[in-house]
Amino acid sequence: MPAFKIPFNGYSVKFSPFYENRLAVATAQNFGILGNGRVHVLSIPPSPGAPIVETAAYDTADAVYDLAWSESHDSLLVAAIADGSVKVYDTSLPPASNPLRSLQEHTREVHAVDYNPSRRDSFLTASWDDSIKLWTVDRPISVRTFKEHAYCVYAAAWNPRHADVFASASGDCTVRVWDVREPGSTMIIPAHDFEVLYTDWNKYDDCILATASVDKSIRVWDVRSFRVPVTVLNGHNYAVRKVKFSPHRGSLMISCSYDMTVCLWDYMVEDALVGRYDHHTEFAVGVDMSVLVEGLLASTGWDELVYVWQHGTDPRAP
Amino acid sequence: MAGASTDVKAENPVDAEAPNEANQTAPMGMDKPISPSSVFVNSEPIRPEQVENAVKFLSHPKVRGSPVMYRRSFLEKKGLTKEEIDEAFRRVPDPSPTVQAAQDAPAKTVSNAQAQAIGQVPQATTPAPAGVASTHVSGPRFHWTHALYAIGIVAVSGAGTAVLFKSVVAPRLKSWVRKITSEDEHDVAIKTGSKPSIAEETAAAAKSAADAAAQVAKASQELMTMSTGERRNLRDLMDMLDAQLHEIRAMNFSIRKLEDQANISSAVPSYIQDSRVSSSKPYVNGKAEFDTLSGRSTSPPALAKPSVPPHPKSYMEIMAMVQRGERPPNVKVSCFFTDFLYPYQLCAGMVQRGERPPNIFDIIVPIHQSEILCRKLTILPQIHTSRYQIPV
Numbered sequence: 001m002p003a004f005k006i007p008f009n010g011y012s013v014k015f016s017p018f019y020e021n022r023l024a025v026a027t028a029q030n031f032g033i034l035g036n037g038r039v040h041v042l043s044i045p046p047s048p049g050a051p052i053v054e055t056a057a058y059d060t061a062d063a064v065y066d067l068a069w070s071e072s073h074d075s076l077l078v079a080a081i082a083d084g085s086v087k088v089y090d091t092s093l094p095p096a097s098n099p100l101r102s103l104q105e106h107t108r109e110v111h112a113v114d115y116n117p118s119r120r121d122s123f124l125t126a127s128w129d130d131s132i133k134l135w136t137v138d139r140p141i142s143v144r145t146f147k148e149h150a151y152c153v154y155a156a157a158w159n160p161r162h163a164d165v166f167a168s169a170s171g172d173c174t175v176r177v178w179d180v181r182e183p184g185s186t187m188i189i190p191a192h193d194f195e196v197l198y199t200d201w202n203k204y205d206d207c208i209l210a211t212a213s214v215d216k217s218i219r220v221w222d223v224r225s226f227r228v229p230v231t232v233l234n235g236h237n238y239a240v241r242k243v244k245f246s247p248h249r250g251s252l253m254i255s256c257s258y259d260m261t262v263c264l265w266d267y268m269v270e271d272a273l274v275g276r277y278d279h280h281t282e283f284a285v286g287v288d289m290s291v292l293v294e295g296l297l298a299s300t301g302w303d304e305l306v307y308v309w310q311h312g313t314d315p316r317a318p
Numbered sequence: 319m320a321g322a323s324t325d326v327k328a329e330n331p332v333d334a335e336a337p338n339e340a341n342q343t344a345p346m347g348m349d350k351p352i353s354p355s356s357v358f359v360n361s362e363p364i365r366p367e368q369v370e371n372a373v374k375f376l377s378h379p380k381v382r383g384s385p386v387m388y389r390r391s392f393l394e395k396k397g398l399t400k401e402e403i404d405e406a407f408r409r410v411p412d413p414s415p416t417v418q419a420a421q422d423a424p425a426k427t428v429s430n431a432q433a434q435a436i437g438q439v440p441q442a443t444t445p446a447p448a449g450v451a452s453t454h455v456s457g458p459r460f461h462w463t464h465a466l467y468a469i470g471i472v473a474v475s476g477a478g479t480a481v482l483f484k485s486v487v488a489p490r491l492k493s494w495v496r497k498i499t500s501e502d503e504h505d506v507a508i509k510t511g512s513k514p515s516i517a518e519e520t521a522a523a524a525k526s527a528a529d530a531a532a533q534v535a536k537a538s539q540e541l542m543t544m545s546t547g548e549r550r551n552l553r554d555l556m557d558m559l560d561a562q563l564h565e566i567r568a569m570n571f572s573i574r575k576l577e578d579q580a581n582i583s584s585a586v587p588s589y590i591q592d593s594r595v596s597s598s599k600p601y602v603n604g605k606a607e608f609d610t611l612s613g614r615s616t617s618p619p620a621l622a623k624p625s626v627p628p629h630p631k632s633y634m635e636i637m638a639m640v641q642r643g644e645r646p647p648n649v650k651v652s653c654f655f656t657d658f659l660y661p662y663q664l665c666a667g668m669v670q671r672g673e674r675p676p677n678i679f680d681i682i683v684p685i686h687q688s689e690i691l692c693r694k695l696t697i698l699p700q701i702h703t704s705r706y707q708i709p710v
Contacts, residue, residue, distance in 0.1 A: 030636045031630075031633050031636065033633075033636055033637065034636070150387055150388070150390070150391035150394075151391075159358075162358070165358050172391050172394070172395070173395050174391075174394050174395060177358050179356075179358060179359075184400070185400075186356075186358050186359040186360065187358060187359065187360045188360075188394050188399065188400065190394065190395050190396065190397045207357055223357055223358055224357050226360075227397065237627075238627040239627070258627040259627065282630055283627070302630065302633075
C-alpha cells in the first residue's frame with residue numbers, strides 16, 4: 001500500500017494489540033528540536049491497493065518521541081512528550097476531551113514509553129533526566145522512580161514473560177535489568193562502548209535481549225552469562241536507532257538506523273542479515289512488527305513518511 | 319527538585335547494596351522476595367582483582383576530585399558489578415576536598431600502576447596519559463584550585479553590578495595573554511617563584527573571565543524581556559559573546575601551556591582529566607571532545623569509531639535558525655518557555671569552574687545546587703543539538 005505522508009518528522013510507530021488494521025505514529029516538528037508534535041492514529045486498508053487513512057490526530061505543544069498502546073483498553077494510548085509530560089489519549093472520545101490525562105513529573109524529555117504486556121495495568125517511561133518511572137493508568141502520580149543511570153535513558157522494555165522485570169538502555173553505555181520489587185537494578189550489563197539507544201527482549205526466550213547502539217552494531221545478550229554477548233550483528237552504516245524482536249519467530253529481529261535502512265536479522269543463522277529495506281530517504285527512526293498479522297512491518301522516519309508493508313514485498317509498491 | 323534528585327541518587331546505591339548481597343546467599347526479608355535462583359539477578363561472586371583495580375582507581379587523587387556519580391558510572395562501564403563497586407567504595411573512604419598531602423605520596427606511586435591496570439587501548443581522541451599521570455604536585459594544586467573556585471564564585475555572585483568592566487578588562491586580558499606567552503622560557507628557571515604568581519595571575523584571569531560571564535548573565539536577562547525590535551541587538555550580542563569565548567579559550571590554552579612547562583597540573587576538573595589518565599572512555603559519552611589540548615571541533619564531534627551521518631540540509635537550517643535565536647516559521651501552538659537561557663548559563667558555569675567553554679549547542683542541566691554539569695542533550699546521540707523553546 002502507498003506510504004502515508006505526515007506533516008511532521010516521524011519518530012515512532014506502534015501497531016495496536018487489539019486491531020490488526022490500527023497503527024499509531026508519533027511525530028515531531030522540525031526534527032524534534034523545536035516545535036510542536038502530533039500523534040496520528042491510522043487505519044490500514046484491507047486491500048493492498050487502497051491508501052492508509054487517518055482516523056484521529058492529536059496536536060501537542062512539544063515533540064512526541066514515542067507512544068505505546070494500552071494492553072487493557074483498546075482505545076487508550078500513552079504518548080511520551082519532549083516537554084517531560086506523559087499524555088494519555090482515548091481514541092474513542094472526541095478530540096475535545098483529549099488528552100485524557102497529562103502526567104508531568106519528568107524534568108526532561110521523555111524519550112520512550114512501554115506498556116506492560118503481562119500485568120496490563122502499568123507502563124514505564126524513560127527520560128533524559130536519567131530516570132525511569134513506573135505508572136498505572138488510573139493514578140495521577142507515578143508509582144516508582146528508578147534513578148540509577150548516569151545519563152539519558154533512551155528506552156525501557158518489559159520482559160514478556162516476567163511481569164516485574166524490565167530492562168533499560170542508556171547513554172551511559174550500560175543496560176540495566178530491573179525488578180519492580182527491588183529498590184535498585186539487579187543487573188548492570190556494560191553493553192557497548194557507546195550510547196545504547198534501544199533494548200528489547202526476545203519474545204520466546206525470556207533471558208535474551210538485544211541492544212542497539214551508536215556504534216552501529218546490535219548485540220544480543222543472555223542475562224545468564226552477560227559478560228560476553230551471544231552475538232554481535234554488524235551491517236548498519238550508522239547508529240542503530242531501534243531493534244525489536246519478532247512476536248512470531250524467536251530469533252527474528254527488525255532494526256532501523258540512521259543509514260536510512262530497515263534491516264531484518266536472524267541471529268541464530270550464520271549470515272544474520274536476512275532482509276534490508278532501503279525505502280526511507282532520511283533517518284529511519286521508528287519501526288514495529290505487528291503482533292496480530294505475521295510479517296506485517298511498519299516504519300517511519302524523518303522523511304515524513306509512514307510505510308506499512310509485508311515482509312518480502314517492496315514497501316514502496318503502491 | 320534538583321536537590322531531591324541528588325538524594326535519590328545517593329540513596330539508591332546504598333539501598334540496592336543490602337538486598338542484592340542478601341540475594342546471593344538467602345532470601346531477604348522483603349514482602350515479596352525474588353527467589354535466589356532468579357536469572358535476572360547477578361549471581362557472580364565478587365572478583366577480588368576487579369575490586370583491587372577499582373580501589374586503585376578510586377584512590378587516585380584526580381578521581382577523588384570527581385563527582386561520585388562519574389566514578390560509579392566509570393566502574394560500571396568497566397563491567398564491575400554493584401557488589402564489587404560497593405566493596406571498593408567501602409575500602410576507599412570518600413575524601414573531603416582538603417585531603418592530606420600524606421595520601422598523595424602513595425597515590426603518586428600507584429598512579430602508574432593504576433594507569434596500567436585500569437587503562438585500556440587508548441582511544442583515538444585521548445592522547446597518551448603518561449605525562450599527565452605521573453607528574454603532578456599536590457600541595458600547590460589544591461591551594462590553587464581553591465583560590466580559583468573561591469574567586470570564581472565571588473566574582474559571579476557580584477554579577478549584577480560588574481557589567482561596565484568589560485571595556486577595561488578585555489584589553490588588559492589581551493595584553494596579559496601576550497605577556498604570558500612571551501614569558502615561557504623564564505618560567506622553567508624560576509619554578510618555585512613562579513608558582514604563586516601563576517596562581518595570582520590565573521586568579522586574576524578567572525576574575526576577568528567571570529566578569530565577562532557576568533556580562534553574559536546580564537545579557538541573558540535582557541533576552542527575557544526582549545522585543546522583536548531588539549533581535550539585531552541579540553545578534554550583535556552573540557557576536558560579542560563569541561569573541562569573548564575566543565579570548566577565554568586562548569587564555570585557557572596559555573594557562574595549560576604554562577602548567578605543563580612548570581609541572582603543575584591544570585585546573586581542569588579531575589573527571590575530565592581522567593579521560594587521559596585512564597586512557598579509556600570518559601564518564602559521560604561525548605565528553606571525548608573535552609580533551610582540550612587536542613583542540614576542539616566546532617562541528618559535530620568525532621568519537622573514535624562511529625561516524626557522523628550526514629544531516630538533512632533542512633535540519634541544519636533549523637539548527638542555524640535556532641542558534642540565531644529565531645523561531646522557525648511553522649511553529650504555531652504555544653510552546654513552553656523553558657531552557658532558552660541554558661547556553662548562556664552554560665558559559666557562565668563553565669567559566670566559573672575554570673573549564674573551557676564547550677560548543678554552544680551544549681545544554682547545562684543543574685543536577686544539584688553546587689554543581690553544574692554539562693549535558694549534551696543529543697536528540698541524535700553523538701551529534702550535538704540544542705533543545706530549547708522560545709515563547710510564541
